[in-house]
Amino acid sequence: MCPDVEILSSFYDDELEDSQKQVVKTHVDSCPHCQKKMAELGLISATINAEEEPDFQMAQVNTWNKIMDIIDREEQKVPRVNFWQRRFQISFPAAAALVAAFIVVLSLSVVSFYMGKHTTSNPATPEMSITDASDTLFNDENLFDSKAIEFDIPAINTFIHAGEPLLIKEVDFRSRNGK
Amino acid sequence: MDDKAKKDFFEKIYKEIFPIVIKVSYRITKNLDAAQDVCQEAFIKLYHRVDTFPEVEDAKFWLIRVVKNLSFNYLEHEKVKNRAFDKIKHMPSFSDDTGEKQLLKKDAVEKVNQALEQLPENLKAPLILREFGGMNYKEIGTALGISESNVKIRIFRAREALGKLLPVGEVYVP
Amino acid sequence: MRKLFFVFCFIASPLLIFAQEGPSAETINVESTDSQVFNMAIDLKIQDGTTAQVVSDHKAQHKAVSGRPVVLNINGGNFKAAVRFTVYNMNGDNLMLLTQSTIYFMNEGRRQMISTAKSIPIKAGEKILFFPMGVLNDGEKSGYNCMLEMVVSKYQQQPVSQE
Incomplete structure (x- = not known):
């Protein structure tokens, strides 16, 4: 009885267990039909390997250099630019619009001032204490720190894998264990 | 893991695994440039999480999975792109x-x-x-x-x- | 596009100036930013299953932004884990905690890996437990287990010292 081609395929890949391997080997050695099948498997490998391969070593070097470039660029910390020091690019019409708007506002406020209808008690821009707070918020180094928190626990080698990870509220856990 | 150890470990993985994944990706994509891009993307992804892999072996399995997926994604993408040219190709x-x-x-x-x-x-x-x-x-x-x-x-x-x-x-x- | 911008500037600039008396745009922004930031108090405990004693206790504080993971690496003997906690702000005190963990451990000479993702709706200030290796049952207590206790609370602004 010839073994299944599926078994021959595993035999070809040297994936059979020792006992089975021996049985199949003895059979194949004396069976022309199975030898032909084995030759076919070899031919498939040979055929798909027959295509010329490009220079993978060159690719290895090139890709490494590219990866290092990208990583270096990522790791170069861009210094935080203060809002007021940031450079803005503004197109000419937009700039013109801003200037025009400023003039309009200025003339309006001058007019309203002289008309004596200015009732706002505190015309100056209120000092924004909140702005300061948000500043500290975003300058807080830990906040966007993407580095992992490292826990180096004692090198105990008898941790037990008790099952699926469990995520539970403490309250629920207690009531569950109380039962 | 400090920065130096991280980079060393990453380089070790690269040296061991790149020759495998580039071949695999090339055989799927049939295009060396695409295979290189795929490997580059996979290794950059790996770099960002390299400290979650205890051994080179663990990274290997992860990399192969990612490279395989990216390569097949590339193929899908190409298929759509090339549909228009198919008629010419089959002449x-x-x-x-x-x-x-x-x-x-x-x-x-x-x-x-x-x-x-x-x-x-x-x-x-x-x-x-x-x-x-x-x-x-x-x-x-x-x-x-x-x-x-x-x-x-x-x-x-x-x-x-x-x-x-x-x-x-x-x-x-x- | 530019023309539109031009017109917008003309119309909007006086409006912006006179709109000071309402709640300013900045105030709203900062408030909503605040509600997206959390404090995460993490307490990792290693428990001896036989004696139920905590043999090792590690505490850490971290700030978390809604939707951004906080990553923990745990390095033990036959056990290593990478755990990502991500808090999502749902509404008010209602939060969603997502836990993604990849655990490697040696079991009778073989290395095994488990990856899972779990989520749980929580409220700010509630204590949450996470057992990356599962919970030891009564029958199997001759070993160590790992537990993470965690409390997510609203980020408290440090009072700005006034000098």
Whole structure:
């Protein structure tokens, strides 16, 4: 009885267990039909390997250099630019619009001032204490720190894998264990 | 893991695994530039999480899975892109008048390789990892997230599909 | 496009100036930013299953932004884990905690890996437990287990010292 081609395929890949391997080997050695099948498997490998391969070593070097470039660029910390020091690019019409708007506002406020209808008690821009707070918020180094928190626990080698990870509220856990 | 240790570990993984994944990706994408891009993307992803892998082996399985997926994604993308050109591609070409035997051999190689390209992803990936990645069934199973017996069956089916295309006369029986 | 911008500037600039008396845009922004930031108090405990004693206790504080993971690496003997906690702000005190963990451990000479993702709706200030290796049952207590206790609370602004 010839073994299944599926078994021959595993035999070809040297994936059979020792006992089975021996049985199949003895059979194949004396069976022309199975030898032909084995030759076919070899031919498939040979055929798909027959295509010329490009220079993978060159690719290895090139890709490494590219990866290092990208990583270096990522790791170069861009210094935080203060809002007021940031450079803005503004197109000419937009700039013109801003200037025009400023003039309009200025003339309006001058007019309203002289008309004596200015009732706002505190015309100056209120000092924004909140702005300061948000500043500290975003300058807080830990906040966007993407580095992992490292826990180096004692090198105990008898941790037990008790099952699926469990995520539970403490309250629920207690009531569950109380039962 | 400090920065130096991280980089060293990353380099070690790269040196060991790149030769495998570039081959695998090349065999799927059939395009060296694309394969390089795929590997580059995969290794950058790896770099960002390299400290979650205790050993090179763990990174290997992860990388192979990512490279396989990215490569098949690339293929999908190309397929859509190339649909318009398909008609032109399938027009008969005027081949040079080479020797008949050479033509036959070339024909078999081409046919089988074309058939390999046509295989569905679930059969193609295990066979490529076996034939070009030099991995055993267990490793392939781990990398693809399937059982060893599944790997066995898929590789066998892939071979069966390709074997049908081989010209019978070429198999030499001692 | 530019023309539109031009017109917008003309119309909007006086409006912006006179709109000071309402709640300013900045105030709203900062408030909503605040509600997206959390404090995460993490307490990792290693427990001896036999004696139920905590043999090792590690505490850490971290700030978390809604939707951004906080990553923990745990390095033990036969056990390593990478755990990502991500808090999502749902509404008010209602939060969603997502836990993604990849655990490697040696089991009778073989290395095994488990990857899972779990989520749980929580409220700010509630204590949450995470057992990356599962919970030891009464029958199997001759070993160590790992537990993470965690409390997510609203980020408290440090009072700005006034000098």
